[in-house]
Amino acid sequence: xxxxxxxxxxxxxxxxxxxxxxxxxxxxxxxxxxxxxxxxxxxxxxxxxxxxxxxxxxxxxxxxxxxxxxxxxxxxxxxxxxxxxxxxxxxxxxxxxxxxxxxxxxxxxxxxxxxxxxxxxxxxxxxxxxxxxxxxxxxxxxxxxxxxxxxxxxxxxxxxxxxxxxxxxxxxxxxxxxxxxxxxxxxxxxxxxxxxxxxxxxxxxxxxxxxxxxxxxxxxxxxxxxxxxxxxxxxxxxxxxxxxxxxxxxxxxxxxxxxxxxxxxxxxxxxxxxxxxxxxxxxxxxxxxxxxxxxxxxxxxxxxxxxxxxxxxxxxxxxxxxxxxxxxxxxxxxxxxxxxxxxxxxxxxxxxxxxxxxxxxxxxxxxxxxxxxxxxxxxxxxxxxxx
Amino acid sequence: xxxxxxxxxxxxxxxxxxxxxxxxxxxxxxxxxxxxxxxxxxxxxxxxxxxxxxxxxxxxxxxxxxxxxxxxxxxxxxxxxxxxxxxxxxxxxxxxxxxxxxxxxxxxxxxxxxxxxxxxxxxxxxxxxxxxxxxxxxxxxxxxxxxxxxxxxxxxxxxxxxxxxxxxxxxxxxxxxxxxxxxxxxxxxxxxxxxxxxxxxxxxxxxxxxxxxxxxxxxxxxxxxxxxxxxxxxxxxxxxxxxxxxxxxxxxxxxxxxxxxxxxxxxxxxxxxxxxxxxxxxxxxxxxxxxxxxxxxxxxxxxxxxxxxxxxxxxxxxxxxxxxxxxxxxxxxxxxxxxxxxxxxxxxxxxxxxxxxxxxxxxxxxxxxxxxxxxxxxxxxxxxxxx
Numbered sequence: 001x002x003x004x005x006x007x008x009x010x011x012x013x014x015x016x017x018x019x020x021x022x023x024x025x026x027x028x029x030x031x032x033x034x035x036x037x038x039x040x041x042x043x044x045x046x047x048x049x050x051x052x053x054x055x056x057x058x059x060x061x062x063x064x065x066x067x068x069x070x071x072x073x074x075x076x077x078x079x080x081x082x083x084x085x086x087x088x089x090x091x092x093x094x095x096x097x098x099x100x101x102x103x104x105x106x107x108x109x110x111x112x113x114x115x116x117x118x119x120x121x122x123x124x125x126x127x128x129x130x131x132x133x134x135x136x137x138x139x140x141x142x143x144x145x146x147x148x149x150x151x152x153x154x155x156x157x158x159x160x161x162x163x164x165x166x167x168x169x170x171x172x173x174x175x176x177x178x179x180x181x182x183x184x185x186x187x188x189x190x191x192x193x194x195x196x197x198x199x200x201x202x203x204x205x206x207x208x209x210x211x212x213x214x215x216x217x218x219x220x221x222x223x224x225x226x227x228x229x230x231x232x233x234x235x236x237x238x239x240x241x242x243x244x245x246x247x248x249x250x251x252x253x254x255x256x257x258x259x260x261x262x263x264x265x266x267x268x269x270x271x272x273x274x275x276x277x278x279x280x281x282x283x284x285x286x287x288x289x290x291x292x293x294x295x296x297x298x299x300x301x302x303x304x305x306x307x308x309x310x311x312x313x314x315x316x317x318x319x320x321x322x323x324x325x326x327x328x329x330x331x332x333x334x335x336x337x338x339x340x341x342x343x344x345x346x347x348x349x350x351x352x353x354x355x356x357x358x359x360x361x362x363x364x365x366x367x368x369x370x371x372x373x374x375x376x377x378x379x380x381x382x383x384x385x386x387x
Numbered sequence: 388x389x390x391x392x393x394x395x396x397x398x399x400x401x402x403x404x405x406x407x408x409x410x411x412x413x414x415x416x417x418x419x420x421x422x423x424x425x426x427x428x429x430x431x432x433x434x435x436x437x438x439x440x441x442x443x444x445x446x447x448x449x450x451x452x453x454x455x456x457x458x459x460x461x462x463x464x465x466x467x468x469x470x471x472x473x474x475x476x477x478x479x480x481x482x483x484x485x486x487x488x489x490x491x492x493x494x495x496x497x498x499x500x501x502x503x504x505x506x507x508x509x510x511x512x513x514x515x516x517x518x519x520x521x522x523x524x525x526x527x528x529x530x531x532x533x534x535x536x537x538x539x540x541x542x543x544x545x546x547x548x549x550x551x552x553x554x555x556x557x558x559x560x561x562x563x564x565x566x567x568x569x570x571x572x573x574x575x576x577x578x579x580x581x582x583x584x585x586x587x588x589x590x591x592x593x594x595x596x597x598x599x600x601x602x603x604x605x606x607x608x609x610x611x612x613x614x615x616x617x618x619x620x621x622x623x624x625x626x627x628x629x630x631x632x633x634x635x636x637x638x639x640x641x642x643x644x645x646x647x648x649x650x651x652x653x654x655x656x657x658x659x660x661x662x663x664x665x666x667x668x669x670x671x672x673x674x675x676x677x678x679x680x681x682x683x684x685x686x687x688x689x690x691x692x693x694x695x696x697x698x699x700x701x702x703x704x705x706x707x708x709x710x711x712x713x714x715x716x717x718x719x720x721x722x723x724x725x726x727x728x729x730x731x732x733x734x735x736x737x738x739x740x741x742x743x744x745x746x747x748x749x750x751x752x753x754x755x756x757x758x759x760x761x762x763x764x765x766x767x768x769x770x771x772x773x774x
Contacts, residue, residue, distance in 0.1 A: 037677075045677045046616060097548070106548040156543055161484070161493040229433060229752070290424075290432045291746040295683035295737060298745065350682060353739065358685065359678040365616070 001329060007383035013340075014376035019064065021345035021362065022057065022369040023077055031103050032084035038363040041344050045361075047102035051089055053368030055096075055118035058082045060369050062125035068377070075129055082126045082135060089119065094142050113153035116146050117175045124183045136186050143183060146176075166221040167230055170238070173202040177245035181252060196249050203242055204261060212287060213268040215239035229293050234285040236273025237304025240266045244311040244378075247318060256318075263315035263324055270308060270327055278354050279334050281305060299358065300351040302367065305335040306375035313382045347372050388716060394770035400727075401763035406451065408732035408749070409444065409756040410464055418490050419471035423755040427747040428731050434489035438476055440755030442483075442505035445469050447756050449512035455764070462516055469513045469522060476506065481529050500540035503533050504562045511570045523573050530570060533563075553608040554617055560589040561625070564632035568639060583636050590629055591648060599674060600655040602626035616680050621672040623660025624691025627653045631698040631765075634705060643705075650702035650711055657695060657714055665741050666721050668692060686745065687738040689754065692722040693762035700769045734759050 025042035026034040036053045037046035061078035065071065088104030090096045096115035098108035110116075120142040127136030152158055153172065160167075180187065180195040187195075206223045207215045217238065218230040225231060243266035250258035273281045280300035284292045291297075312328035315321055338355045339347040346362040361367070412429035413421040423440040424433035448465035452458065475491030477483045483502035485495035497503075507529040514523030539545055540559060547554075567574065567582040574582075593610045594602045604625065605617040612618060630653035637645035660668045667687035671679045678684075699715035702708055725742045726734040733749040748754070 039677075045675075048615065098546070101551060105551045107551050109546045109548055111546050157546055159485070159496045159498050159544055161496055164488060164492045164494050228435065288432075290426075291748045291751060293752050295686060295745070298739075299682060352685075358682070361678045364678060365680050 001325065003383045003386040006332075007380050007386075010376050010380035010383065014373055014380060015068075017345045018347070018373050018376060019074075022060075022373070023073060026057070026363070026369060027077060027080065028102065032080050033088075033100075033104070034081055034369070036363040036368040037365070038346075038361065040341065040360040040362060042346070042362060048107065048365075049100045049102065049104070050365055050368070051085075051096050051098055051100070051115040052112075052118055052366070053363075053370070054081060054085055054089065054100075055115070055122040056368055056370040058085065058122035059118065059125045060373055062122070062129040064373075064377070065129045066125065078126055078129060082123065085119065085122070086135075086138065089115075094119075094138065094145055096142070109157065111154050111157035113146060113149060113172060114175065116142055116149070117172075117179055120146065121179055121182050124186055128185060139183060140186050143179070143187065165226070165228065167218040167226060168221055170203070170207045170215065170217050170242075173199045173207070174238070174242040174245065177203065177242065177249055181245075181248055193253070196253060200246060200249060200258065203246060204258070204265075208265060209287075213265070214272060214287065215242065215265065215269065216287060227288075229286075232287040232290065233292065234273070234287055235283070236269050236281050236285065237283070237301065237307055239269045240273075240281075240304075240311050241307035243269075244307070244314050247311070247314050251318065259315075259318050263311075263319055263321060266308075266311045266315060267321075267323055267327060270312075270331070275300075275353065280338070280351070280353075280355055281308060281331075298353040300338065300353070300355060302339050302347055302349040303371035305331055305339060306371050309335060310375055310378040310382070313379050317382050317385055388712065390770045390773040393719075394767050394773075397763045397767035397770065401760055401767060402455075404732045405734070405760050405763060406461075409447075409760070410460060413444070413750070413756060414464060414467065415489065419467050420475075420487075420491070421468055421756070423750040424752070425733075425748065425750040427728065427749060429733070429749060432748075435494065435752075436487045436489065436491070437752055437755070438472075438483050438485055438487070438502040439499075439505055439753070440750075440757070441468060441472055441476065441487075442502070442509040443755055443757040445472065445509035446505065446512045447760055449509070449516040451760075451764070452516045453512065465513055465516060469510065472506065472509070473521075473525065476502075481506075481525065481532055483529070496544065498541050498544035500533060500536060500559060501562065503529055503536070504559075504566055507533065508566055508569050511573055515572060526570060527573050530566070530574065552613070552615065554605040554613060555608055557590070557594045557602065557604050557625070557629075560586045560594070561629040561632065564590065564629065564636055568632075568635055580640070583640060587633060587636060587645065590633060591645070591652075595652060596674075600652070601659060601674065602629065602652065602656065603674060614675075616673075619674040619677065620679065621656075621660070621674055622670070623656050623668050623672065624670070624688065624694055626656045627660075627668075627691075627698050628694035630656075631694070631701050634698070634701050638705065646702075646705050650698075650706055650708060653695075653698045653702060654710055654714060657699075657718070662687075662740065667725070667738070667740075667742055668695060668718075685740040687725065687740070687742060689726050689734055689736045690758035692718055692726060693758050696722060697762055697765040697769070700766050704769050704772055 033049050033054050034057050035044045039045050058078050058081040061074045065074045095110035096119045097106045097110050098112045098115055120139045123135045123139035176199045180192045184192045217233040217235055220226045243262040246262040247259045281304050283299050283301055284294040284297040286292050308331045312324050315324035348357050349367040350358045352358045420436050420441050421444050422431045426432050445465050445468040448461045452461045475487055482497035483506045484493045484497050485499045485502055507526045510522045510526035563586045567579045571579045604620040604622055607613045630649040633649040634646045668691050670686050670688055671681040671684040673679050695718045699711050702711035735744050736754040737745045739745045
């Protein structure tokens, strides 16, 4: 691997092909915020505004401004989205809706905790970019609400009957790994250390099942394995993504053994989740090999592959593992071949098992300005560290 | 088409291969009710009990007992499921849960109106089979609750923010077409006539969009088209299934023009929904050809094809339409070739776009003892009428 050449390929893809796509195609000049339902060429096919994607785009452009270059058009893009969200994204008490219509009127109630986590992440980064204390306060208050809602994130919208089968879910501790570091400038080192200790424990000792070498998406409240659809569920991309969040925490708190363990789990998960017939990483699997409830289990999704690239290159950079390097190269080849669009900017999101494009959209309800540019940025930066 | 030979093939498949599968493999001898998560050979891979499928199996075995033959093992099978549901299926006030664990403890709250509709259908048919008034009363009271819940079926679990975009959904009026006829012996002719008039209007004049010749899944509260993900959504199998419910109402109320219109809509939908490249009917489509939110849009599902067989053969039998006959033959060939399992009983449920088996289960969270046997029964009976 020529890491210099590759770093410049990732940088070029980010700055010349992906960031311009979102900057030019997604901003709503009339009402503010961003269109994310964009077809292959970048034309808007639906105008609904999903809070996950609105907040993540604010984060992404703020992050580029903070870490790459002080380009005013990047800050403007983040700012107009931030103002739209400040005004329309929540109910007045920082309960973040799931979606809005184009004008900003709420469509779906604040049932989804990740609307909150991505809002906190966005406003923390926007606060840093602007120095505007109001944004940092939105981030901090939202973070507090997240911690309060931890035990029943869905609130009244939780359809689980209390007491019969109390499961806890991997996603929130996993996101908190990343969010706590993202917010360290607001939360302070002590708070981050406290949160990090707990989430590392949850991810690496509760959701990770050493008898299988894999992370499950749900466990019983007491931490034991649940032999049910939810308890057997694996989401390889999710687990592998979490491992680079854990590596970042390992670096921050100077725990090389945490980094090594995270890389080991990621490699095991990639091996288990790799489609030996057609290549690519499966979306969902069952720990016992039973059918999943998710009909889309065998599809190949952009974010799964991009997050895996980040984890593997970080693992290589931090440990020198040749296995991590080979894994990076394998997933790099698959990802650039199948997800990148030669003809138009931004990448495809959804492939069928064989790697054929299933939807030729560049953005939709779940795919926005986030995993592709964040992944390109992270891999570029990590490759540069390799020199 | 040799209708006699074909009738006997459908009858044989029903009585020798499908009904025995469920009778032998699915009953839970310890706690009552049915296992529906069954692998290819019929072995249980998960023990959760989903009310849609529990109730539908009670209905199916009661229906066979009422209409095909008074086999005591069929009645026993229906009865034990009915007793399990009477005791565990609801909250004591006939609010029907969505799912239970094996022992009958509630897992998912009563948020889903179709748990209620299939419970009403089940207990109406079981009341008929047994003459037990208690069952008929459960059906009648549940029917009343459904009508009361019509305007906000999800109640507190409804995540739509009130007022921004009030949509109404096709599924409930569509199911009421069938349920009202199913319950005529309990509801009485006047009530059925009243319900039927309203639901025929909703299905054929509100959800059917003559400018496209297709039925949409959701419209605005005022009946207008909504140019949104939900408003553009097509589910061809759903629309075609509704058309045989409408034909049954057309026959019942002696409206041949309703029968002809239903057949016309079904043929248009089949033509639109047919995969010209690989054959089979798509699961979801967008009226404007945009990507759907449903990642599984291009899969081929058992129930879609089986319901289409019923609609086409009824259409042919009632109108003599050669187009309906050709459509029946085309879908028959695809369905028997791809969904039927030569080696083991019951049929596959989920194929990918190319018609390859995606999950080799015979039952799961959504596939139980319902569409395959009901479809085989309906087609067999209709073919017999052709003589």
